[in-house]
Amino acid sequence: MGNGASAAVAAAASAMSEAEIKSAVAGLPSDAASKLRDAVGSLGQPAEDKGNNILDSMYWRERGRHHVAMDSAPEAIEAALEAAAAVILEADALLFITGAGMGVDMGLSDFRSSAAFWEQLAHPEIHSYEDSSDSAWFEKDPKLAWGINYHQLDAYRKATPHDGYGVLLRMAQSKGVDHHFCWTSNVDGVFQRAGFSYERVREVHGCIHRLQCTRGRKCKGADGKVTEPWEQEVKLELTNEYRCSDALPLPTCPACGSLARPNLWFCTDHGNYLPWNRLIKVGEAYPEWLDHMEAQSKKVVVIECGAGLVIPSARCEAEDVAERFGTTLVRINPTDHMVPTAAPVGIGLPLGSATALSNIWKRVEKLRDADRSC
Numbered sequence: 001m002g003n004g005a006s007a008a009v010a011a012a013a014s015a016m017s018e019a020e021i022k023s024a025v026a027g028l029p030s031d032a033a034s035k036l037r038d039a040v041g042s043l044g045q046p047a048e049d050k051g052n053n054i055l056d057s058m059y060w061r062e063r064g065r066h067h068v069a070m071d072s073a074p075e076a077i078e079a080a081l082e083a084a085a086a087v088i089l090e091a092d093a094l095l096f097i098t099g100a101g102m103g104v105d106m107g108l109s110d111f112r113s114s115a116a117f118w119e120q121l122a123h124p125e126i127h128s129y130e131d132s133s134d135s136a137w138f139e140k141d142p143k144l145a146w147g148i149n150y151h152q153l154d155a156y157r158k159a160t161p162h163d164g165y166g167v168l169l170r171m172a173q174s175k176g177v178d179h180h181f182c183w184t185s186n187v188d189g190v191f192q193r194a195g196f197s198y199e200r201v202r203e204v205h206g207c208i209h210r211l212q213c214t215r216g217r218k219c220k221g222a223d224g225k226v227t228e229p230w231e232q233e234v235k236l237e238l239t240n241e242y243r244c245s246d247a248l249p250l251p252t253c254p255a256c257g258s259l260a261r262p263n264l265w266f267c268t269d270h271g272n273y274l275p276w277n278r279l280i281k282v283g284e285a286y287p288e289w290l291d292h293m294e295a296q297s298k299k300v301v302v303i304e305c306g307a308g309l310v311i312p313s314a315r316c317e318a319e320d321v322a323e324r325f326g327t328t329l330v331r332i333n334p335t336d337h338m339v340p341t342a343a344p345v346g347i348g349l350p351l352g353s354a355t356a357l358s359n360i361w362k363r364v365e366k367l368r369d370a371d372r373s374c
């Protein structure tokens with residue numbers, strides 16, 4: 001298929017109704033039409049709204065509803081895996097973007113959508129992740145606030161990074177020094193545990209394994225400087241109601257003795273979240289890296305894993321970078337795998353992250369071996 005036909009496929013598959021797609025197919029050369037039929041299942045629809053009003057969100061109205069879903073037939077998935085492997089092999093650099101779905105494959109609960117946990121908590125005011133994710137709970141009920149956070153922290157700490165993280169690391173290493181960046185909305189610290197350097201991981205919501213003073217910027221040391229977040233292994237004991245027992249003390253700030261809290265950005269954070277200095281530097285380095293890649297005309301392929309629709313910041317970042325570089329977005333998501341345009345620009349994989357990444361990597365190695373034998 002020539003470039004013109006390919007562009008026609010991409011353009012036709014984007015932002016069209018089913019009837020419009022059918023009509024566009026009729027006007028295309030037969031090979032392009034068959035590719036379009038293969039690539040496009042139907043217009044995208046969120047798998048589940050779960051009362052989150054996704055259909056009313058600005059992301060859905062402005063972007064999501066125009067996206068196209070990939071066909072989930074085995075042969076279409078195979079074609080998508082091969083297409084993803086080919087673009088990853090050809091890429092100069094890789095941007096890895098992960099959301100909560102990346103952790104689900106490690107047996108970690110997506111706390112935001114785990115209705116069972118919040119039901120079990122049976123708290124009169126906390127019925128959802130959003131209700132609990134409020135820094136005010138550290139003042140109102142410190143033992144409960146720490147209990148809920150410790151339950152999450154301890155699950156993250158005990159989980160073993162799945163094979164998908166190892167694949168991302170191998171992909172990064174295959175592109176040479178500094179030709180990758182990680183962007184994550186997760187607070188689990190798993191990228192670093194999987195072997196990525198802190199300097200290449202932009203944690204946009206902070207990390208549950210670091211602590212900060214609940215007084216935030218107001219807490220200053222003897223030198224007058226704001227007390228920096230710090231790394232500390234927290235050990236607490238929980239009751240059956242997810243409260244901290246009296247057996248072990250809650251963590252406190254080394255500078256002023258006030259209660260410490262996880263160094264992450266809560267949904268409702270009363271101005272106390274304090275980004276770690278090292279993380280601020282990564283936050284500055286990330287756009288500079290993108291500028292540098294662009295200045296050098298590098299092909300940056302985006303691999304997005306498990307990014308949800310409820311808070312779609314990870315999806316927006318992935319879409320924006322792929323559009324900026326005119327490269328491919330590989331979107332791995334077992335349910336919401338719709339992409340802005342059909343392959344080759346957008347490749348949606350309706351699979352879990354660990355499965356998809358392992359399968360892509362096998363195909364990358366096969367292609368690389370075939371290249372070498374030529």
Ligand SMILES: [Zn+2]
Pocket residue numbers: 213214215219220227253254255256257258
């Ligand atoms: Zn303090």
